[in-house]
Amino acid sequence: MNIHTYEKVWLVAAMVLIVGFIATITYGSVGLGITMVGDQQPTIEPSEISDDERFGEPRVEHVGENEYEAYVVAQTFAFYPDPIEVPANSEVTFYVTARDVIHSFSVVGTNINTMVIPGEISEMTVEFDEPGEYGIVCNEYCGPGHHNMEGQLHVVPEDEFDMTELSVDADDELELGDEATFNVTVENRLLDDLETTAALEIGDETLEEELTVAGGDLEETTFTVDTNDLGEGEHDWTVTVDDEEESGTLTVVEELETDEETESGNGDDDENDDGETDGGDDDE
Ligand code: CUA
Numbered sequence: 001m002n003i004h005t006y007e008k009v010w011l012v013a014a015m016v017l018i019v020g021f022i023a024t025i026t027y028g029s030v031g032l033g034i035t036m037v038g039d040q041q042p043t044i045e046p047s048e049i050s051d052d053e054r055f056g057e058p059r060v061e062h063v064g065e066n067e068y069e070a071y072v073v074a075q076t077f078a079f080y081p082d083p084i085e086v087p088a089n090s091e092v093t094f095y096v097t098a099r100d101v102i103h104s105f106s107v108v109g110t111n112i113n114t115m116v117i118p119g120e121i122s123e124m125t126v127e128f129d130e131p132g133e134y135g136i137v138c139n140e141y142c143g144p145g146h147h148n149m150e151g152q153l154h155v156v157p158e159d160e161f162d163m164t165e166l167s168v169d170a171d172d173e174l175e176l177g178d179e180a181t182f183n184v185t186v187e188n189r190l191l192d193d194l195e196t197t198a199a200l201e202i203g204d205e206t207l208e209e210e211l212t213v214a215g216g217d218l219e220e221t222t223f224t225v226d227t228n229d230l231g232e233g234e235h236d237w238t239v240t241v242d243d244e245e246e247s248g249t250l251t252v253v254e255e256l257e258t259d260e261e262t263e264s265g266n267g268d269d270d271e272n273d274d275g276e277t278d279g280g281d282d283d284e
Pocket of ligand 1: 052075076077102104107138139140141142146147152
């Protein structure tokens, strides 16, 4: 049988392509571990995401030395948390689920790309060696806002990364002579201990307190300021811990307006300010 030369060339080329395709698919599934979404993770009821231990509060968690887990929720038309912040030189496992319809989680300029399906949890482990900022886009058509669905992934330098959260509980309004208290809570969500300084600035005063917050724990401290030192008026205050900052305003008045009649008996207060007596008259 005589086979034409061109016929032979095409036969061989077709065989090479077929073998090549099978080889790349095999390498992808065995070598690179590319799998279908949801193969490794249990399913999740989309209506129960808000109560879910992992996805109820989308966030990044520190789980080991240089190891992080990011719990991400995609919904029309945003990703949570946004931005996702992780340190450089880390290994991050993303767990992504959808609250409503099918989305995708694609980090532009990287090979991080997965479908996100309601009820399923997509898992990917990625190493970040260098700091950088990446856009996250949705590349599954998910509704009229699909083209606006985007997020940010920030890989920050290791020494700039922290997982410190600050909250301050402070008085809004006080009488002269009262003691103003600022209850400061510092939460350290890293596994390593955090040595830091909490600082309160109010008026000309700066108060500082050294704090050591154990990994995964929180520490409280209280600053007190004598309102006599501040004087009457509005005083802006700021509490800082590392890069975290919280601020507010404390108003100090000569006498607070109260609903109940109180015998304050402050005999040393000789000044008679007409404006302040109005409140007292209304109560009677
Ligand atoms: Cu979400 Cu397109």
